[in-house]
Amino acid sequence: MELMVDDVIVAEHLTKSYGSDRGVIDLSFSVRAGEVFGFLGPNGAGKSTTIRTMLDLIRPTDGRIEVFGVEPRTHPTQVHARVGYVPGEFGLYERLHVREYLEAFASFRNGGGRDRIEPLAEVLRLDLDRPIHELSHGNKQKAGLVQAFMHDPDLLVLDEPTQGLDPLVQQTFYGLVDEVRGRGGTVFLSSHILPEVERTCDRVGIIRDGRLLSVDDIGDLKAKALRTIVFHFAAPVDVSSFQNLPSVVAAAGHGDTVTLTVQGELDEIVKAAAHHTVVNVETKEPSLEEIFLRAYQDGGVS
Amino acid sequence: MRPLIRVSLSAQRRALIGWGIGLAAIALTYAAIYPSIKQSAADLDKYMQNLPDALRSIIGTNYTSPAGYLRAELFALLGPVLLLVYGIGAGGKAIAGEEEARSLDLLLTTPMPRGRVVVDKAITLAITLLALAVLVFVVVIVLGPPFGLDVAIANVAAMCAMFFLLGLAFTWFALAVGCATGRRAWASAVAGGVAVVMYVLNAIAPTISGLSWAQALSPFRWYLEPDPLVTGIHAENVLVLAAIASVCLVVGVWTFRRRDLAA
Numbered sequence: 148m149e150l151m152v153d154d155v156i157v158a159e160h161l162t163k164s165y166g167s168d169r170g171v172i173d174l175s176f177s178v179r180a181g182e183v184f185g186f187l188g189p190n191g192a193g194k195s196t197t198i199r200t201m202l203d204l205i206r207p208t209d210g211r212i213e214v215f216g217v218e219p220r221t222h223p224t225q226v227h228a229r230v231g232y233v234p235g236e237f238g239l240y241e242r243l244h245v246r247e248y249l250e251a252f253a254s255f256r257n258g259g260g261r262d263r264i265e266p267l268a269e270v271l272r273l274d275l276d277r278p279i280h281e282l283s284h285g286n287k288q289k290a291g292l293v294q295a296f297m298h299d300p301d302l303l304v305l306d307e308p309t310q311g312l313d314p315l316v317q318q319t320f321y322g323l324v325d326e327v328r329g330r331g332g333t334v335f336l337s338s339h340i341l342p343e344v345e346r347t348c349d350r351v352g353i354i355r356d357g358r359l360l361s362v363d364d365i366g367d368l369k370a371k372a373l374r375t376i377v378f379h380f381a382a383p384v385d386v387s388s389f390q391n392l393p394s395v396v397a398a399a400g401h402g403d404t405v406t407l408t409v410q411g412e413l414d415e416i417v418k419a420a421a422h423h424t425v426v427n428v429e430t431k432e433p434s435l436e437e438i439f440l441r442a443y444q445d446g447g448v449s
Numbered sequence: 450m451r452p453l454i455r456v457s458l459s460a461q462r463r464a465l466i467g468w469g470i471g472l473a474a475i476a477l478t479y480a481a482i483y484p485s486i487k488q489s490a491a492d493l494d495k496y497m498q499n500l501p502d503a504l505r506s507i508i509g510t511n512y513t514s515p516a517g518y519l520r521a522e523l524f525a526l527l528g529p530v531l532l533l534v535y536g537i538g539a540g541g542k543a544i545a546g547e548e549e550a551r552s553l554d555l556l557l558t559t560p561m562p563r564g565r566v567v568v569d570k571a572i573t574l575a576i577t578l579l580a581l582a583v584l585v586f587v588v589v590i591v592l593g594p595p596f597g598l599d600v601a602i603a604n605v606a607a608m609c610a611m612f613f614l615l616g617l618a619f620t621w622f623a624l625a626v627g628c629a630t631g632r633r634a635w636a637s638a639v640a641g642g643v644a645v646v647m648y649v650l651n652a653i654a655p656t657i658s659g660l661s662w663a664q665a666l667s668p669f670r671w672y673l674e675p676d677p678l679v680t681g682i683h684a685e686n687v688l689v690l691a692a693i694a695s696v697c698l699v700v701g702v703w704t705f706r707r708r709d710l711a712a
Contacts, residue, residue, distance in 0.1 A: 254452035
């Protein structure tokens with residue numbers, strides 16, 4: 148893989164082994180400047196392990212990773228100065244008040260972001276004057292987000308950042324990510340929730356059991372994704388009228404009901420269904436499992 | 450002041466106040482008892498002569514004198530126990546405790562190198578130990594004389610300086626074990642265990658013929674012999690304890706920079 152000047156993160160055969168089955172094996176990918184890159188996989192797939200090598204919290208066993216053109220191992224502070232990070236699980240200083248904590252972190256960054264504490268806390272509805280040990284999990288998560296966003300980092304590394312946030316705050320968070328993208332920042336977001344990745348990301352890497360299965364544009368992923376559509380008709384319908392449509396992968400009829408497994412566009416299917424009296428339509432977004440199965444069928448890294 | 454030192458100190462303030470009150474109260478209590486000790490000096494001195502050698506080597510030889518009393522009651526056992534319990538606990542917490550509480554990932558992804566984080570934490574610990582030693586010094590020189598505990602200020606200062614250095618050596622040792630292992634329990638167990646062994650070694654080595662050389666291996670020997678309350682400060686004793694502390698800090702930084710942080 149060639150190192151492009153505008154690649155913010157480059158992993159080449161990155162391997163981290165722990166002796167057990169955790170860790171990551173032979174990851175190669177790059178994240179371009181200005182994109183939101185989703186890192187999708189179930190818990191324990193190796194997402195946090197990958198992220199922690201980017202930040203020099205752990206060191207690769209083999210292969211290499213570069214962030215802003217340098218290895219975190221040899222230039223950690225250079226990387227850290229430009230990164231905002233929300234770990235998947237983190238503790239705060241329970242004895243401090245939220246404001247004290249965030250101001251402390253601003254001072255660790257030579258004052259960087261102090262003036263953004265108030266506005267970010269307001270957007271996220273985080274009370275700065277409460278002691279941290281009184282905060283709910285969701286509020287601690289918000290404090291972690293403020294800490295990561297406040298110094299306007301060039302790269303945001305977010306490990307399952309919406310865990311514990313209520314849906315309204317999640318929307319606010321997505322807005323913050325869009326803002327970062329808008330000013331040319333780069334975001335690396337790990338998640339096990341497909342809709343979240345679809346909502347926020349430009350490209351997505353899928354990881355499972357420590358191996359990178361594929362890297363796709365989010366549009367391609369959606370197009371490749373298998374969805375299930377269930378039509379309820381007023382009367383029994385011949386399944387064969389759907390079976391031959393190009394985007395239908397599988398079709399099954401049961402009384403008034405037709406269940407289709409679909410990949411790609413829906414247009415012809417809807418038109419075919421419109422010949423009959425439609426009582427109800429259900430669509431099911433593909434589960435993560437189905438996406439993974441798809442990625443397996445495609446055979447690894449693309 | 451460097452930001453991490455300032456923040457760490459302010460997070461420590463409550464614990465520090467608690468330990469300070471405890472140490473000061475003990476120093477004051479023993480000072481207040483001294484007049485009654487002095488009254489029965491003849492009997493007590495006789496009693497002390499019949500104690501086992503190991504105990505006498507710790508307590509000293511002149512229990513009822515002001516310097517001997519301060520040594521026996523405050524600086525030979527209770528003071529160091531309290532200081533080391535505080536210091537070893539705080540030393541283990543500084544890095545390993547943060548790692549176990551998962552706050553270390555965030556701290557280490559700020560643009561402070563790992564080594565500097567350890568050094569700033571070490572300086573914070575040193576400041577808190579120094580505060581405790583100075584507090585004991587002030588209590589002894591201010592509240593001692595009214596109870597007849599008259600010891601030359603220079604010698605009390607020497608004793609408190611050694612008190613601080615002893616605390617520093619074991620505190621930075623616990624810090625180093627925490628840096629190397631990431632486990633607070635390991636830091637406390639190893640540093641605490643070594644402290645107990647070294648304490649006993651210092652007490653019994655001189656009483657066993659052929660083993661007296663081994664006393665020099667114990668930091669407590671360099672802390673307490675020759676008695677600072679009687680003979681003042683000794684440069685080589687200062688250097689030995691300072692060297693132990695420094696080696697611990699260097700090892701802590703070195704191991705911490707080399708290893709993966711616990712997930």
